[in-house]
Amino acid sequence: MLVSRKNFVFQKLVNTLLEHIIKNYKVDDSLPSDVVLANQFSVSRTTVRKAVEYLEELDILVKSGATKTLIAMPNSEHFFDVSKQSKPKEKLVEEYFLTLIQHGKLKPGDKFSELELARQSDTSTVAVREFLIRFSRFGLIEKNPRSQWKMKKFDEAFVDQLYEIRHLFEMHSLSNFIQLPEDSEYWQQLNDLFIEHKNLSLKMETCYDDFPRLDQKLHGLLQRAHPNQFVNEFYDIISFVFHYHYQWDRSAERERNTLAVQEHLDFIGKMLMKDYRGAAVALERHLNTAKQSLKDTAML
Structure with missing residues (x-):
């Protein structure tokens, strides 16, 4: 498994190295070997190597063979925000x-x-x-x-059964959401999501892989507006599965996500206008598209 820059261990090590450099080194000093750093900070040498490469990209140090020379001191902008670890x-x-x-x-x-x-x-x-x-x-x-x-993969019957549960949950959530009072904070959050979708729709050519994050935010918002611990438990799994299929066939990912963004905009727009019937039709269309997409990839 490759070390990702979104990896918490990687981010924590980078922050630790930056703090260590600020406290103990000055420009032109050399840092210890990867083995020494790995032992010192109780991480793998692979993680150390990736962290060092990252510091090179930040122009904080330069490598020449096994030698790592500090060429600039870190500042606050170089640190990762690891507050999510709470x-x-x-x-x-x-x-x-x-x-x-x-x-x-x-x-x-x-x-x-x-x-x-x-x-x-x-x-x-x-x-x-x-x-x-x-x-x-x-x-x-x-x-x-x-x-x-x-x-594992899953078959067409699995997709059909999952869709039935998702359809039930989503329609139930829509019905409850549309009845929220005008001053509910969830309406503002929905409006903010509409704007996010609009912005993404203008740059789908290059940012189409940002869609899964918005998809989870929208469907998660529908659930949070009328929390039910049993629905929430199962919806976590449903959401997981409908994003699980993306890696099977990425050849048409941009087209799928572009269509999904437009379906979201139609759905959210109807909700913001308090058009329950129109929103239900738009949601039905979106869920059917997602089901067919899931079936197409499941059959590969």
């Missing part, structure tokens, strides 16, 4: 796991270990195991011996 560990695992899938780092048939995922997401093996067991019940991943796991 989130529950299981949530951190889920977010990191989804990121791996959405960026094609984990595909059907790939195997990975609990320890590996725990290290990469900067969480515990306990949190990782609980997360994986939770999702394994739905046939997305399977347990292998010695704490190993394997990514």
Whole structure:
């Protein structure tokens, strides 16, 4: 598994190195070897190497063979914001796991270990195991011996059954959302999302892979406006599956996401106008498109 710049361990190490440099070094000093740094900060040499490469890109140091020479002092802009690490560990695992899938780092048939995922997401093996067991019940991943796991595909029948549940939940959420009072904060959040979608629609040529984030924000907002712990539990899984398929066939991803953004805009626009019937029709269309897209990729 490759070290990503969104990896919490990587980000924490970069911040630690920056602080260490500020406190202990000056320009033209040399930093220790990768092995020494790995032992000093209790991380892998791979993570150290990636962090050093990142500091090179920031023009903080330059490498010549095994020698790392400091050429500029870090400043506050070089640090990562790691405040997100205050989130529950299981949530951190889920977010990191989804990121791996959405960026094609984990595909059907790939195997990975609990320890590996725990290290990469900067969480515990306990949190990782609980997360994986939770999702394994739905046939997305399977347990292998010695704490190993394997990514799985799913068939057309699975998609149909999942769609039925999603349709029920989404329509229920729409009905409740449309009845919210005018001064509810959720209407403002929905309007903000409409603007975000508008902005993305103008740059889909290059930013089409930003859509999954907006998709999760929109459907998550519908659920939060009328929270139900049972619906929320199952919707997390539904959302996971509908994003899980993106890495199977990325050849038409831009076209799929462009269409989905327009469907979202139609749906949100009808909601903001309090047009329940129109919003229901738009949501139905969007859910059917998503189901067919999921079926198309599942059959590959």
